[in-house]
Amino acid sequence: MKLNALKLTNPYLELPSECYHRTVASPLVKPHLIHANESLAKVLDIDVSELHTENFVKFVNGEYAPKGTDSFAMCYAGHQFGHFVPRLGDGRAINIGTVNGLHMQLKGAGETKYSRSGDGRAVLRSSIREYLMSEAMYGLGIETTRALAIIGSEHKVYREQWEKGSIVLRVSPSWVRFGTFEYFAHKKKYAQLEALADYAIAESYPHLMDEPNKYLHFFTEVVGKTAILMAQWQAVGFQHGVMNTDNMSIHGLTIDYGPYAFLDDYDFENICNHTDQNGRYSFGNQPNIGQWNLQAFMVALSPLVPMEKLEKVLEHYPRLYTQRYLYLMGKKLGLENVTQEKDLALFKHLLGMLQGLTIDYTVFFRTLSRYDGDRTALLKLGLYHTPMNDWLDSYDKRLKENSISTEERHTHMLQTNPKYVLKNYMLQEVIEAAEEGDYTGVDDLFKIAQNPYAEHPEFEKWAGVTPDVFKNEKLSCSS
Numbered sequence: 001m002k003l004n005a006l007k008l009t010n011p012y013l014e015l016p017s018e019c020y021h022r023t024v025a026s027p028l029v030k031p032h033l034i035h036a037n038e039s040l041a042k043v044l045d046i047d048v049s050e051l052h053t054e055n056f057v058k059f060v061n062g063e064y065a066p067k068g069t070d071s072f073a074m075c076y077a078g079h080q081f082g083h084f085v086p087r088l089g090d091g092r093a094i095n096i097g098t099v100n101g102l103h104m105q106l107k108g109a110g111e112t113k114y115s116r117s118g119d120g121r122a123v124l125r126s127s128i129r130e131y132l133m134s135e136a137m138y139g140l141g142i143e144t145t146r147a148l149a150i151i152g153s154e155h156k157v158y159r160e161q162w163e164k165g166s167i168v169l170r171v172s173p174s175w176v177r178f179g180t181f182e183y184f185a186h187k188k189k190y191a192q193l194e195a196l197a198d199y200a201i202a203e204s205y206p207h208l209m210d211e212p213n214k215y216l217h218f219f220t221e222v223v224g225k226t227a228i229l230m231a232q233w234q235a236v237g238f239q240h241g242v243m244n245t246d247n248m249s250i251h252g253l254t255i256d257y258g259p260y261a262f263l264d265d266y267d268f269e270n271i272c273n274h275t276d277q278n279g280r281y282s283f284g285n286q287p288n289i290g291q292w293n294l295q296a297f298m299v300a301l302s303p304l305v306p307m308e309k310l311e312k313v314l315e316h317y318p319r320l321y322t323q324r325y326l327y328l329m330g331k332k333l334g335l336e337n338v339t340q341e342k343d344l345a346l347f348k349h350l351l352g353m354l355q356g357l358t359i360d361y362t363v364f365f366r367t368l369s370r371y372d373g374d375r376t377a378l379l380k381l382g383l384y385h386t387p388m389n390d391w392l393d394s395y396d397k398r399l400k401e402n403s404i405s406t407e408e409r410h411t412h413m414l415q416t417n418p419k420y421v422l423k424n425y426m427l428q429e430v431i432e433a434a435e436e437g438d439y440t441g442v443d444d445l446f447k448i449a450q451n452p453y454a455e456h457p458e459f460e461k462w463a464g465v466t467p468d469v470f471k472n473e474k475l476s477c478s479s
């Protein structure tokens with residue numbers, strides 16, 4: 001439909017008024033469209049032809065309000081690097097309304113009551129990163145928020161130097177965070193906490209609405225979803241970078257893309273966030289932090305459910321995580337009937353070998369996806385042959401237990417192990433061009449993001465090992 005036929009609803013505004021603050025967007029100066037997501041437009045019932053109209057740019061810039069728009073910022077708290085901050089909230093994201101169960105936010109649309117010392121803006125580089133990576137995660141089949149469009153502008157925003165302001169219109173089936181619950185639990189506002197829990201259940205887990213122990217079941221679902229998400233991140237080699245509890249979704253989504261990274265060479269201890277000096281959010285620590293965050297969420301839910309019951313549920317997290325991780329790694333290796341007893345040692349051996357030889361994580365699995373006994377291509381990935389040969393000996397032995405043919409295994413593995421992931425050096429190249437007004441790289445990475453398993457011969461230059469100078473760079477949160 002046309003934008004002027006769109007009708008937004010605002011279910012979040014039915015919650016107690018402490019949950020949000022009504023506010024309007026402050027538009028950017030001289031906005032222009034950088035990219036729009038046609039496949040998401042279809043999900044939102046917006047005509048693709050509308051995406052290239054002036055009205056659409058105004059819409060993303062907060063200057064055109066479709067029917068039903070009633071904009072607001074959400075209030076939440078959170079543990080940042082382990083320390084509780086009693087009030088955070090949407091400091092630069094303005095919720096405009098909901099279509100087909102997807103809640104739209106304009107990220108970078110100006111100050112809100114929760115901006116603290118921030119300016120409510122987002123710069124071009126961080127907006128491009130969120131816009132592209134959320135679609136890349138979606139393309140990889142990992143639960144995530146998505147984005148309908150990104151606009152640039154002539155609006156000046158200061159981040160150690162003058163940069164240009166940008167807005168991403170992002171959407172999610174839920175913007176409720178662990179920290180949203182922490183806000184009310186900390187304030188001992190239990191009626192609001194209960195209303196929020198009922199809202200979150202209705203939105204994300206509607207099958208639980210009439211359950212007698214619905215809050216306990218709700219926690220069980222969030223534990224399960226978080227375990228799955230962590231396993232997916234580890235298997236694909238994604239590092240979030242800022243796993244504060246305000247960046248953890250009760251819907252089990254990857255949210256709030258900041259200084260994230262895809263692994264270049266496999267490194268269990270990789271730290272991608274410049275501010276994370278102790279490696280709290282290092283790659284290898286993500287599953288543990290998932291559990292730490294669930295514990296904070298559990299404490300926030302404890303006014304609604306006895307703590308002992310919640311603790312019993314959380315005890316299952318390590319098992320749920322491991323089960324899913326083993327399953328995903330089994331798929332990556334093209335193995336059937338994976339079990340912990342049989343295969344854990346093989347997986348650990350593999351990761352140790354990749355770490356020791358500093359081998360590119362994505363390139364390794366893609367190369368292995370064509371392995372037919374000829375080791376040449378794999379041996380080329382590392383400087384020393386013995387560790388790779390040792391591991392391949394074990395892998396060969398394990399492959400003998402497969403019932404599928406080598407060709408079938410290749411087919412499965414090529415659909416499991418992406419040819420392309422959006423590494424930071426690729427994004428950086430595209431961002432530098434975009435800052436000079438050339439957005440072709442954004443278009444290109446978007447195509448890759450949507451279909452990371454396809455060959456895309458025209459983008460072959462991005463399928464290889466990360467150039468040495470760009471490997472494992474740290475990024476700052478200042479976005």
Ligand code: AMP
Nearest residue numbers: 088089090091092115118119120121256
């Ligand atoms: P993050 O870790 O990037 O998700 O942000 C943590 C908190 O800081 C959230 O409450 C954000 O809304 C807020 N924030 C980040 N950048 C800005 C900004 N430029 N202006 C206002 N608030 C911000």
Ligand code: MG
Nearest residue numbers: 246247255256
């Ligand atoms: Mg955040």
